[in-house]
Amino acid sequence: xxxxxxxxxxxxxxxxxxxxxxxxxxxxxxxxxxxxxxxxxxxxxxxxxxxxxxxxxxxxxxxxxxxxxxxxxxxxxxxxxxxxxxxxxxxxxxxxxxxxxxxxxxxxxxxxxxxxxxxxxxxxxxxxxxxxxxxxxxxxxxxxxxxxxxxxxxxxxxxxxxxxxxxxxxxxxxxxxxxxxxxxxxxxxxxxxxxxxxxxxxxxxxxxxxxxxxxxxxxxxxxxxxxxxx
Amino acid sequence: xxxxxxxxxxxxxxxxxxxxxxxxxxxxxxxxxxxxxxxxxxxxxxxxxxxxxxxxxxxxxxxxxxxxxxxxxxxxxxxxxxxxxxxxxxxxxxxxxxxxxxxxxxxxxxxxxxxxxxxxxxxxxxxxxxxxxxxxxxxxxxxxxxxxxxxxxxxxxxxxxxxxxxxxxxxxxxxxxxxxxxxxxxxxxxxxxxxxxxxxxxxxxxxxxxxxxxxxxxxxxxxxxxxxxx
DNA sequence: ACAAAAGTGTTAATCTTACACCCATGT
DNA sequence: ACATGGGTGTAAGATTAACACTTTTGT
Numbered sequence: 408x409x410x411x412x413x414x415x416x417x418x419x420x421x422x423x424x425x426x427x428x429x430x431x432x433x434x435x436x437x438x439x440x441x442x443x444x445x446x447x448x449x450x451x452x453x454x455x456x457x458x459x460x461x462x463x464x465x466x467x468x469x470x471x472x473x474x475x476x477x478x479x480x481x482x483x484x485x486x487x488x489x490x491x492x493x494x495x496x497x498x499x500x501x502x503x504x505x506x507x508x509x510x511x512x513x514x515x516x517x518x519x520x521x522x523x524x525x526x527x528x529x530x531x532x533x534x535x536x537x538x539x540x541x542x543x544x545x546x547x548x549x550x551x552x553x554x555x556x557x558x559x560x561x562x563x564x565x566x567x568x569x570x571x572x573x574x575x576x577x578x579x580x581x582x583x584x585x586x587x588x589x590x591x592x593x594x595x596x597x598x599x600x601x602x603x604x605x606x607x608x609x610x611x612x613x614x615x616x617x618x619x620x621x622x623x624x625x626x627x628x629x630x631x632x633x634x635x636x637x
Numbered sequence: 638x639x640x641x642x643x644x645x646x647x648x649x650x651x652x653x654x655x656x657x658x659x660x661x662x663x664x665x666x667x668x669x670x671x672x673x674x675x676x677x678x679x680x681x682x683x684x685x686x687x688x689x690x691x692x693x694x695x696x697x698x699x700x701x702x703x704x705x706x707x708x709x710x711x712x713x714x715x716x717x718x719x720x721x722x723x724x725x726x727x728x729x730x731x732x733x734x735x736x737x738x739x740x741x742x743x744x745x746x747x748x749x750x751x752x753x754x755x756x757x758x759x760x761x762x763x764x765x766x767x768x769x770x771x772x773x774x775x776x777x778x779x780x781x782x783x784x785x786x787x788x789x790x791x792x793x794x795x796x797x798x799x800x801x802x803x804x805x806x807x808x809x810x811x812x813x814x815x816x817x818x819x820x821x822x823x824x825x826x827x828x829x830x831x832x833x834x835x836x837x838x839x840x841x842x843x844x845x846x847x848x849x850x851x852x853x854x855x856x857x858x859x860x861x862x863x864x865x866x867x
Numbered sequence: 868a869c870a871a872a873a874g875t876g877t878t879a880a881t882c883t884t885a886c887a888c889c890c891a892t893g894t
Numbered sequence: 895a896c897a898t899g900g901g902t903g904t905a906a907g908a909t910t911a912a913c914a915c916t917t918t919t920g921t
Contacts, residue, residue, distance in 0.1 A: 408671075408723045410682050415640050416715075416727055441638075452640050455725060459715040483713045483729050485646075486688040493638045495685060497646055497729075499713050568899075585902070586884070609899030610891040637884080798872075815875070816911070839872030840918035867911080 414485075417498040418463045419450030419536070421543035422475060424505045425560040428572050430526040430547075432540065433505070435470050435519040437533070441493060447533040448540070449521075450498065463501045471521040477504040477559040481543055490535045500539050502546055504559040548578055555596065555632050558617035566604045566612045570597075580636040590634060596622045644715075647728040648693045649680030649766070651773035652705060654735045655790040658802050660756040660777075662770060663735070665700050665749040667763070671723060677763035678770070679751075680728065693731045701751040707734040707789040712772055720765045730769050732776055734789040778808055785826065785862050788847035796834045796842045800827075810866040820864060826852045 422433035434446045449470050453462040459480075467473060478501055484490065485497035524530065529540065550556055557573050558565075567588060575582050591597050595618075602614040622632075652663035664676045679700050683692040689710075697703060708731055714720065715727035754760065759770065780786055787803050788795075797818060805812050821827050825848075832844040852862075 410645050410724075412645050412682055413685055414646050414683060415642055416644050416646060452642055453644060453715075453727075455643055456718065458718060459713070459727070480713060483689070483710060485683075485729070486690050488686065488688060494640075497683075497689070499715070499727075567901090583885075584900090585886085588901085589903095590883090606892090606899070608893060608897070610901075612900055635883095797874090813912075814873090815913085818874085819876095820910090836872070836919090838870070838920060840874075842873055865910095 414495045414497055416453045417450055417496050418453055418459055418466060418501060419448040419498050419539060420463050420467055420475075420478075420501045420503050421448060421481065421540055422467070422471070422473065422503040422505055423543070423547060423560065424507055424509075424523060425573055425577075426507045426523075428576060430577055431523040432526060432529065433471060433473065433521060434524055434530075434532070435521045438519060442533040445533040446522075446524075446530045448500075448536045459499055463503075467503070470519050473505055474509055475503040476506045476509075477556055478502070481546060482539075484535065484539060487535060498539075500543065502543050504556060506562060507560060508562045551577055552634050553632060555617065555622060558619075561617075564600055564602065564604075564614040564616050566606070567615055568612060570615070574634065574636060578636055582636055587634075587636075594625075594630075594632060596625065596632075644725045644727055646683045647680055647726050648683055648689055648696060648731060649678040649728050649769060650693050650697055650705075650708075650731045650733050651678060651711065651770055652697070652701070652703065652733040652735055653773070653777060653790065654737055654753060655803055655807075656737045656753075658806060660807055661753040662756060662759065663701060663703065663751060663753055664760075664762070665751045668749060672763040675763040676754075676760045678730075678766045689729055693733075697733070700749050703735055704739055705733040706736045706739075707786055708732070711776055712769075714765065714769060717765060728769075730773065732773050734786060736792060737790060738792045781807055782864050783862060785847065785852060788849075791847075794830055794832065794834075794844040794846050796836070797845055798842060800845070804864065804866060808866050812866055817864075817866075824855075824860075824862060826855065826862075 424431040424433065433449060435449055436446050437443050449466055451462070451466045451470075453459060457465065460478075463478065467475060481500040481502040483497060483499045488495055490496065490498075526544065529537070531537075532540070547556075551574065557570060557577075560573060561569055570591070571582055571584060571587060574580075574587070597615050598618050600614045600616055603611045604614050606612055622630075654661040654663065663679060665679055666676050667673050679696055681692070681696045681700075683689060687695065690708075693708065697705060711730040711732040713727060713729045718725055720726065720728075756774065759767070762770070777786075781804065787800060787807075790803060791799055800821070801812055801814060801817060804810075804817070827845050828848050830844045830846055833841045834844050836842060852860075
């Protein structure tokens with residue numbers, strides 16, 4: 408069967424990380440090619456014999472070396488025929504979260520230079536990548552309210568205040584600390600540990616952890632996670 | 638720029654309709670080609686010079702002639718490399734809703750035979766179309782609870798009982814008619830008309846309509862539609 | 868008069884919101 | 895002793911859930 412179609416398929420990943428009380432995105436700077444020296448999302452063309460999922464993971468590994476904690480398909484961008492001026496490219500965007508302790512980047516590969524940018528300090532991006540990023544940010548914000556994915560942005564053991572801040576900052580809302588804590592704890596999926604975090608000042612704070620197994624069990628029983636900040 | 642990639646891009650549409658108190662899906666039977674005589678989702682290859690959105694709309698028009706009321710991108714299927722045994726095809730699936738008064742099909746084109754199937758009487762489908770359909774059904778169910786898309790499956794003016802049934806049947810849940818009506822009416826986006834529907838038996842029922850403009854206005858004001866059936 | 872579906876209110880229980888002070892540590 | 899962030903309870907208000915009878919029509 409011969410189909411006369413000359414469109415290429417790429418995947419791109421929007422990788423979010425949370426550090427220093429700010430949301431970050433992982434970008435790479437191309438060293439060669441048309442968009443040389445421009446910043447862009449992690450991504451590239453899909454190979455004939457790999458799945459889309461394999462393609463994103465390969466690009467993530469090759470270009471940045473980060474181990475993502477959460478990965479899901481976001482949206483497929485193909486309505487702007489000239490989004491890549493060289494040829495028609497449809498890109499399948501993925502949404503990834505990285506544990507803040509893993510914000511360590513691979514030593515410079517020969518192709519790219521990878522760097523974390525704070526979400527409010529994004530440089531000019533290649534192609535339509537800025538709108539893909541916008542889309543991902545919205546998804547992150549809404550998903551945070553109905554799925555416990557915030558934990559994928561935190562270390563395995565975290566301070567309650569880190570969780571609070573994560574919600575405040577990403578959702579750009581204020582929080583009632585008491586009500587927030589009550590709500591989270593009421594689900595029984597976050598557990599206190601015996602350990603304490605090391606904070607410079609103030610009363611020492613306990614470390615907490617997310618019990619994913621418990622969450623998965625609850626899910627089977629029609630459980631609904633939901634956090635709404637006023 | 639030459640990229641060595643030989644993957645083709647298709648679009649498929651899962652078109653839902655609601656009639657006779659049952660959810661229906663629109664399928665076509667191929668008259669030619671490898672999957673001759675098999676039932677499949679509406680869809681086809683994307684042309685080089687059309688957007689994805691144009692491609693779905695074109696296929697819908699060409700193969701069925703239905704005018705859809707709601708259309709959104711669902712998911713991109715490309716993780717099964719051999720989903721089409723002839724060549725590698727990645728398909729971008731769209732999710733469509735049709736007003737039940739428009740369940741009229743185009744007179745048989747020369748390529749296909751289109752037909753509505755009740756959701757619990759789906760024949761064997763080509764490729765992986767059955768799993769695409771499953772995915773669409775889940776999306777419909779969840780979206781029904783947080784966006785007023787049920788109205789896109791009903792005629793402009795409808796009986797309250799039709800809305801009730803739509804929710805019961807699609808969500809496969811029971812309903813408390815009083816609480817349901819109170820909830821819907823509390824949002825102020827459904828209005829009573831002066832007209833009455835024609836029912837064979839029982840007390841005559843008023844016709845209602847969805848005020849989309851009002852809904853859009855509310856949206857700007859952080860309004861959240863939410864219907865949860867116990 | 869009966870069958871069939873439409874229409875309608877109240878109460879108890881639950882969940883959400885608003886709100887402010889004491890605690891444990893380091894300097 | 896003070897600065898800093900951690901930790902906690904209660905009461906009013908809003909929302910949800912449970913529940914059954916009357917109305918209007920056609921036959």
